[in-house]
Amino acid sequence: xxxxxxxxxxxxxxAAVVDARRNRRNVAFGVFALLAVLAVVIEHEVPGWLDLDIxxxxxxxxxxxxxxxxxxxxxxxxxxxxxxxxxWMFDVVMNVLEFLKWPGLVALTGAIGWRTGxxxxxxxxxSAMLGVGMISNWDHAMITLAIMLVAVFIxxxxxxxxxxxxxxxxxxxxxxRILLDTAQVLPIFxxxxxxxxxxxxxxxxAIVVTVIYALPPAVRLTNxxxxxxxxxxxxxxxxxGANSWQQLLKVQLPVARKAILLGLNxxxxxxxxxxxLASLLGTGDxxxxxxxxxxxxxxxxxxxxxxxxxxxxxxxxRITTGDRKHQFSRWSNLVxxxxxxxxxRIAVGLVAVVVLLAHVFDWTTFPSWxxxxxxxxxxxxxxxxxxxxxxxxQAISDFLxxxxxxxxxxFLLWLPWFLVVVAIAFIGFLSxxxxxxxxxxxxxxxxxxxxxxxGGVGRExxxxxxxxxLSQVLVAILLSVLIALPLGILAGRSDAFExxxxxxLDIAQVLPAFVYLIPVVFxxxxxxxxxxxxxxxxxxxxxxxxxxxxMREVPYTPxxxxxxFGATGPQxxxxxxLPLARKxxxxxxxxxxxxxxxxxxxxxxxxxxxxxxxxxxxxxxPNIKLGQGVTGGLAxxxxxxMLDRITQAWGTSKQGGxxx
Amino acid sequence: MISVRDLWKVYGPRAERIVGxxxxxxxxxxxxxxxxxxxxxxxxxxxxxxxxxxxxMGLSGSGKSTLIRCITRLIEPTAGKVFIEGQDVTAADDDxxxxxxxxxxxxxxxHFGLLPHxxxxxxxxxxxxxxxxxxxxxxxxxxxxxxxxxxxxxxxxKPHQLSGGQQQRVGLAxxxxxxxxxxxxxxxxxxxxxxxxxxxxxxxxxxxxELGKTMMFITHDLQEAxxxxxxxxxxxxxxxxxxxxxxxxxxxxxxxxxANFVRDVPRSHIVPVDAVMAPPSDGPFAGEVSADTKVxxxxxxxxxxxxxxxxxxxGMTVGSIDRVGVLSVxxxxxx
Numbered sequence: 001x002x003x004x005x006x007x008x009x010x011x012x013x014x015a016a017v018v019d020a021r022r023n024r025r026n027v028a029f030g031v032f033a034l035l036a037v038l039a040v041v042i043e044h045e046v047p048g049w050l051d052l053d054i055x056x057x058x059x060x061x062x063x064x065x066x067x068x069x070x071x072x073x074x075x076x077x078x079x080x081x082x083x084x085x086x087x088w089m090f091d092v093v094m095n096v097l098e099f100l101k102w103p104g105l106v107a108l109t110g111a112i113g114w115r116t117g118x119x120x121x122x123x124x125x126x127s128a129m130l131g132v133g134m135i136s137n138w139d140h141a142m143i144t145l146a147i148m149l150v151a152v153f154i155x156x157x158x159x160x161x162x163x164x165x166x167x168x169x170x171x172x173x174x175x176x177r178i179l180l181d182t183a184q185v186l187p188i189f190x191x192x193x194x195x196x197x198x199x200x201x202x203x204x205x206a207i208v209v210t211v212i213y214a215l216p217p218a219v220r221l222t223n224x225x226x227x228x229x230x231x232x233x234x235x236x237x238x239x240x241g242a243n244s245w246q247q248l249l250k251v252q253l254p255v256a257r258k259a260i261l262l263g264l265n266x267x268x269x270x271x272x273x274x275x276x277l278a279s280l281l282g283t284g285d286x287x288x289x290x291x292x293x294x295x296x297x298x299x300x301x302x303x304x305x306x307x308x309x310x311x312x313x314x315x316x317x318r319i320t321t322g323d324r325k326h327q328f329s330r331w332s333n334l335v336x337x338x339x340x341x342x343x344x345r346i347a348v349g350l351v352a353v354v355v356l357l358a359h360v361f362d363w364t365t366f367p368s369w370x371x372x373x374x375x376x377x378x379x380x381x382x383x384x385x386x387x388x389x390x391x392x393x394q395a396i397s398d399f400l401x402x403x404x405x406x407x408x409x410x411f412l413l414w415l416p417w418f419l420v421v422v423a424i425a426f427i428g429f430l431s432x433x434x435x436x437x438x439x440x441x442x443x444x445x446x447x448x449x450x451x452x453x454x455g456g457v458g459r460e461x462x463x464x465x466x467x468x469x470l471s472q473v474l475v476a477i478l479l480s481v482l483i484a485l486p487l488g489i490l491a492g493r494s495d496a497f498e499x500x501x502x503x504x505l506d507i508a509q510v511l512p513a514f515v516y517l518i519p520v521v522f523x524x525x526x527x528x529x530x531x532x533x534x535x536x537x538x539x540x541x542x543x544x545x546x547x548x549x550x551m552r553e554v555p556y557t558p559x560x561x562x563x564x565f566g567a568t569g570p571q572x573x574x575x576x577x578l579p580l581a582r583k584x585x586x587x588x589x590x591x592x593x594x595x596x597x598x599x600x601x602x603x604x605x606x607x608x609x610x611x612x613x614x615x616x617x618x619x620x621x622p623n624i625k626l627g628q629g630v631t632g633g634l635a636x637x638x639x640x641x642m643l644d645r646i647t648q649a650w651g652t653s654k655q656g657g658x659x660x
Numbered sequence: 661m662i663s664v665r666d667l668w669k670v671y672g673p674r675a676e677r678i679v680g681x682x683x684x685x686x687x688x689x690x691x692x693x694x695x696x697x698x699x700x701x702x703x704x705x706x707x708x709x710x711x712x713x714x715x716x717m718g719l720s721g722s723g724k725s726t727l728i729r730c731i732t733r734l735i736e737p738t739a740g741k742v743f744i745e746g747q748d749v750t751a752a753d754d755d756x757x758x759x760x761x762x763x764x765x766x767x768x769x770x771h772f773g774l775l776p777h778x779x780x781x782x783x784x785x786x787x788x789x790x791x792x793x794x795x796x797x798x799x800x801x802x803x804x805x806x807x808x809x810x811x812x813x814x815x816x817x818k819p820h821q822l823s824g825g826q827q828q829r830v831g832l833a834x835x836x837x838x839x840x841x842x843x844x845x846x847x848x849x850x851x852x853x854x855x856x857x858x859x860x861x862x863x864x865x866x867x868x869x870e871l872g873k874t875m876m877f878i879t880h881d882l883q884e885a886x887x888x889x890x891x892x893x894x895x896x897x898x899x900x901x902x903x904x905x906x907x908x909x910x911x912x913x914x915x916x917x918x919a920n921f922v923r924d925v926p927r928s929h930i931v932p933v934d935a936v937m938a939p940p941s942d943g944p945f946a947g948e949v950s951a952d953t954k955v956x957x958x959x960x961x962x963x964x965x966x967x968x969x970x971x972x973x974x975g976m977t978v979g980s981i982d983r984v985g986v987l988s989v990x991x992x993x994x995x
Contacts, residue, residue: 232773238734240787240838241761250789254777 028434032426039418046417046463051451054634058193059627065197083204086150090203093146100355102138102366106130107354111347113319121318128315135374136286136308138366143285144312147203148275151210152268155218158211159267160260163222164248173223180216185594185644187601188213188277189615190636193629196281196619206278214271221263225256265320272313273512277602280619286312287514294605299382299522300375306518307374310511382522393523400475400529409471417448417463424642432649443642450635453614453628462614466635469600469610472528473643476535476596481589483536484543488588491544492551492581493573501544508541513599517606531603539595546588550581587651593643601636611636661842661874662708662731667740669726669898672697679739688897700726701898704740710841713868713875715889717882723898724878728844731876732765733757744842762791766835770847772827774819780806780830781815787838798837805837806830809863825856832863836871845877849884861887882921886910886930894918906930928956928990936989937971937979945970951978955989962986 070076100108109129114122132141166173191212195205229252237251253260279287289305357363412420425441450462491498516538524530554577562572604612611632618629670678678684678697691697701723708714716724729735731742733749742749744764752760766787774783782789784802793801803815809829819827828848835843845864849857861884868875879885885892886906893903894914902914910930913919934951946965949958951973958981961969968982 230771230773232769232771233775235729235734235767236769236773236775236786237790239732239761239765239767239844240790240834241758241763242790243758246790250786251775255775257777 028429032422032429035422035425036419039416039422042416042418044416046448046461050445050449052446052449054450054631055453055627057627058630062197062626079198083199086199086204086207089150089153090146090207093149094142097142097146101358101363102133103358103363104351104355107351109315109319111351115343115347116319117321121321125315125319128311128318130370131311132308132315133366134370134372135311136305137289140284140286140289140305141308141312143283144275144279144287144309147206147210147278147283147285148268148271151207151214151271151275152264154207154211155214155267155271156264159215159218160222162215163219163260164226166219166223167226176219180219182641183212184216186640187598187612187636188274189601189604189612189619190633192281192615192619193626193633196629197626202282202284206275206281206283209278209281210271210274213274214267217263217266217270221266222256222260225259225263226252228259229255265317268316268320269313269509272316273514276309276512276514280616290514290518291605294517294521297521297526298375298379299518300377300379302518302521303378304373304375306515309515313511314507378522385523389523393525397524397527397529400532401527405471405475405528405532408474409468412467412471413464420467421445421448424646428646428649431646436645436649440642440646443638447635447638450631453631462611462631462635465609465611465614465632466639469612469636469639472532472535472600472603472608472610473593473597473639476532476539476600477589477593479532479536480539480543480592480596484540484592485547485585487540488544488547488585489551489573489578491548493569493577498548501548505541505545509545513538513595513602516599517603521606526607528608530606531600531608534603534606535596535599538599539592542595543588543592546591547585550584550588551577553584554580583651586647590644590647590651593647594640597640597643611639661710661712661745662706662714662876663741663743664704664706664727664731665741665743667701667704667727667730667742668699668738669701669723669730669735670697670699670738675738699898701730701737703899706893706900706903708874708876710874711872712890713864713877713888715877715879715885715892716895717879717885717892718895719880722895724880724895725846726898727895728767728846728876728878731844732761732767762787762838764840765842765844766838766840767844767846768828768831768835768848771851772819772824772831774827774830774834776819778818779815780811780817780819780822780833783819783830784815784833784837786834791838802833802837805833808836808867809833823856824852825860828852828860829863832860832867836867840873842874842876845875847878847880850880857881857884864888882925886925894921907932907935911935926956926990927992928959928986929954931955931989933958933969933971933981934973934979936985937981938968938985939979940970940977941968941980943967943970945980948972955981955986958986959990 065072097105106126106129110122110126112122113125132138162176166176188209191209192205195208199205199208233251233255234247237247242250276285276287276290279285279291282288286305286308290302290309293299293302293305415423421441421444424444425437428440429437447466448463452459452461453465454460487501491501513534516534520530520534520537524533558580559572559576562576567575600608600610601612601615604610604616614632615629615636618625618627618632668679670676670684672678672692673696675697678691678695678699683691683695683697684699684702686694688698691699704723704727706714716727718724726735730737731744731749733742733752737750740750744760747756747760749757749760775786778786781799781802784805785793785798788798788801799815806812806815809832811826811829811833814822819830822830828851831848849860852860864875864877865888867873877885877888879888886909889906891903891905892909893900894909894917895901896917902909902918904912907930909918910922910925910927913922931954932952933949933955936955937951944967946967946969947961948970949961949972951971953971958969962981962983966983968980968985970977971979971981
């Protein structure tokens with residue numbers, strides 16, 4: 001009898017809870033309806049008095065930093081020394097790279113790859129590195145590499161202790177995670193103006209920006225590695241009387257070593273994706289080669305530099321993946337097995353000999369007989385494609401702009417501004433509840449309050465520019481999901497299809513977003529539809545990957561149960577696998593959306609306009625436009641937070657008001 | 661050697677107020693729903709003599725793992741006292757606690773808990789390393805201990821190269837290497853297959869004979885408990901329901917629960933002859949056995965002859981047992 005009463009109790013409660021929830025919901029709907037009516041009644045344009053005047057304030061702050069750079073302790077005691085140390089570290093790395101000379105670096109890459117991932121990784125890494133020199137400007141590539149290496153070093157020096165700390169304190173983990181996640185979600189242009197204020201131009205600010213993105217994976221993977229140390233390992237240490245330090249150094253870190261090293265690869269790839277964009281700060285590296293060529297519409301030159309970036313990325317990826325499963329391939333049967341110590345000695349010796357030879361024969365500059373001119377044939381191809389396919393690509397491009405992007409953009413502009421705020425807040429409420437609704441509503445009001453900037457004719461409202469960017473984001477995410485979701489679901493159910501897709505996805509994962517702009521310009525020219533296409537190309541592979549992962553994470557037991565009851569394949573998918581994979585797929589869409597936003601912003605480089613342009617224009621002329629840069633950056637931050645929080649809520653909670 | 665007095669472990673908010681209070685007697689689900697507390701172990705008291713093997717037996721969730729972890733405070737008990745060689749462990753400060761863990765007690769774990777990045781030698785020398793023993797000495801001692809558990813010369817192997825049984829031999833060696841007075845075993849053999857498990861039990865019996873350590877042994881396997889234990893504590897819902905020798909537990913189960921447990925145990929395997937023998941007769945006898953011989957080991961003697969067997973303790977004849985006596989134990993008629 002007791003058991004029965006225990007079972008009925010929660011049901012009665014939940015009936016009351018359901019009632020209360022329905023009431024709260026009705027109240028909420030009423031509130032939103034009232035607000036919507038209000039929005040239509042009041043001024044449809046953003047009112048003039050709603051202006052925080054960020055621009056003037058930021059410009060004034062910048063003026064202050066210029067006049068006080070020599071005197072304020074903030075600069076003389078902190079920022080300048082930090083900047084100097086960064087510059088010094090960069091110089092040291094450059095000196096080492098110059099000392100190695102190009103043959104030495106190729107040999108070193110091969111040696112590291114061989115020792116960490118087997119012969120195949122070594123050969124792959126070394127040939128990719130050689131390819132960098134063959135195709136693009138070696139000296140510029142070395143600048144890219146040096147900035148990245150310094151940034152990775154700093155990210156590790158800061159990230160590993162932070163990771164250790166967060167693994168030992170749940171509260172620290174929460175705080176650090178929110179900070180780092182937010183920092184990482186924001187598109188890179190946001191940081192350009194502030195780091196220029198604090199660190200000037202060229203290398204130091206580029207390193208700082210890169211560290212911002214490389215730090216989160218370093219912290220996250222150290223934290224995760226340490227938290228995943230099995231309980232029994234910790235008990236072993238404790239039971240034999242390890243104190244806190246011994247526990248960390250002798251048990252936890254060694255056990256977590258593999259996971260942390262795997263993180264190194266992610267840290268490097270993340271840093272790499274950022275470093276080529278940080279070239280906009282004037283570092284003179286490969287990224288800038290791409291940019292300069294793109295702006296002159298020289299697709300061949302841009303592609304050559306872009307390929308250099310790709311090869312550098314592949315090289316670094318190969319030698320840091322540490323994937324030992326390839327070690328027993330047919331390559332390794334060709335050489336005799338050696339012990340670990342012997343292998344290390346051989347590797348060091350090999351590199352030393354190559355460096356010595358390079359010095360004796362003075363192989364300083366990359367020899368011209370080794371270079372391949374890829375620009376000319378690509379330019380020819382571009383001409384040919386443009387001659388033959390121009391009509392088709394132009395038609396697609398025009399269709400996208402006139403029939404898809406523009407109608408959405410104009411609709412958003414036509415809507416009363418406050419109605420947009422209310423609508424987004426309402427979506428926030430449906431996604432999670434009042435707190436999210438208030439948060440995203442506030443984001444939008446603040447965006448409206450950013451005022452105006454000097455535009456083509458007179459002044460342009462930031463709100464309008466934000467709607468431009470938002471319309472591009474919406475179109476790009478819609479197209480990406482429409483393409484990626486079916487492919488991802490298919491790959492989640494068919495092993496053969498997944499095997500077929502894998503190589504494409506693997507390569508796509510390594511390439512920085514920047515690189516995707518090149519073929520897009522080549523096919524679609526410049527403008528908003530080119531930007532949207534670049535976003536889709538960049539975002540589709542990870543979206544497929546995440547969808548597939550979500551599908552494959554579903555445990556087999558419930559699926560098997562459904563099949564045993566006679567469910568057909570499609571029934572099982574619709575009734576079991578998809579519902580169970582729903583949350584992870586939605587979280588995947590959240591990540592895809594953030595990648596789309598980041599790409600929409602950098603698509604300003606190929607004429608997509610929007611907030612990206614507002615922020616990016618300013619980096620070239622901080623003296624007069626820094627205020628504009630900060631304003632644009634803030635608008636991007638607000639948009640990013642709004643989009644991120646709403647879609648994240650889809651993946652984490654079930655419905656509005658459901659706190660179970 | 662080990663004394664435990666009124667030990668409690670309660671999880672959840674303000675756990676102390678549950679100890680000894682009427683709330684502790686609430687049904688498990690009700691206590692958790694109303695106060696958010698779970699009583700994992702309650703009012704446990706025990707004394708383990710030097711050289712004794714004390715087995716704690718119970719099903720999963722009975723609190724036995726909690727108990728063994730409270731001995732060296734891997735889990736902090738909520739209330740009660742633990743003494744090791746008279747020293748109050750529960751009152752020890754951090755330094756004293758480290759000393760106890762490094763010198764007096766060592767533990768063998770269910771899933772071995774070998775450190776995957778270390779060689780066997782460095783795994784076995786782990787406790788000595790924490791203690792600050794220099795490298796040369798700890799490697800020597802680790803080498804000797806590995807030989808003791810039957811893995812001589814395998815010091816440079818890594819744990820993943822070994823079978824489960826071999827890995828647990830290393831776990832055993834690691835616990836022995838610090839030469840502790842007390843060894844704690846947390847279901848050390850439950851992850852091994854039956855043949856290997858039996859082999860490892862023999863190993864424990866041998867080590868105990870040779871080294872005379874005091875042992876506390878956790879298991880959910882009754883056969884294992886009966887084979888190894890000088891005394892057995894049966895645990896259920898966080899408390900001891902019976903503590904006694906194997907014969908006492910099998911012959912006089914304290915309640916229904918224990919009775920159910922031991923129902924299928926063949927008595928003749930457990931009962932010593934002096935528990936069922938008749939008064940000494942004048943003979944003649946078919947043979948002679950010592951008083952602690954198990955009844956089943958007399959079967960061969962009485963099967964060969966009509967005559968009874970003489971039971972001897974310390975050279976004195978204390979009784980006799982004949983075919984009928986043996987058969988009645990096997991048939992379970994005497995109790």
